[in-house]
Amino acid sequence: MRRSRFASMRRLLLASATVGTAACTSTRVERGPVRASLPSTGRNGEVRLSLKNGEQIQMYRPVIEGDSVIGSSAPESNDPQFRVAVAKGDILSVAVRKGNAFKTVLAVTAGVYGAVLLIALVACAAYASSV
Numbered sequence: 001m002r003r004s005r006f007a008s009m010r011r012l013l014l015a016s017a018t019v020g021t022a023a024c025t026s027t028r029v030e031r032g033p034v035r036a037s038l039p040s041t042g043r044n045g046e047v048r049l050s051l052k053n054g055e056q057i058q059m060y061r062p063v064i065e066g067d068s069v070i071g072s073s074a075p076e077s078n079d080p081q082f083r084v085a086v087a088k089g090d091i092l093s094v095a096v097r098k099g100n101a102f103k104t105v106l107a108v109t110a111g112v113y114g115a116v117l118l119i120a121l122v123a124c125a126a127y128a129s130s131v
Contacts, residue, residue, distance in 0.1 A: 031093045046075070048095040049086055059084050 045061035049069065062071035069091065073082040 029093050029095045045071075046097060047071070048097075049091050050093045050095070051086065051090050052092055053090070057084065057086060059086075064088070 047059050047062050049057045049059060051057065058073075059069070059071035060073070060075050062069050064070075067088050068085045069088060070083065070085045073084050074080070
């Protein structure tokens, strides 16, 4: 019986950690024509371009050169990488994923309080069953 209590607490702590790390990002979408500069990119320099034909392209480290947006098909750490170029006129929106400190703090706080609450409930149940 004791082993299952520890297993359930371990599962809760893992779930809390997962929720905390999953809620740490937000996606910012800019619609309309691409301006003279792209929005600052996230961790890997990643952007998602939505095109007029309905296609979505993921691009890393994009730069604007003339009437095109040019970048790489994969992050620097991956092989192989290909050059990707899209005409600015074909782009409907640019989405950038960024870290969000408020969401991170909120998720970690909720996870810690949830874990403490579960541990307290398990301890109360164990005490009640022993009396």
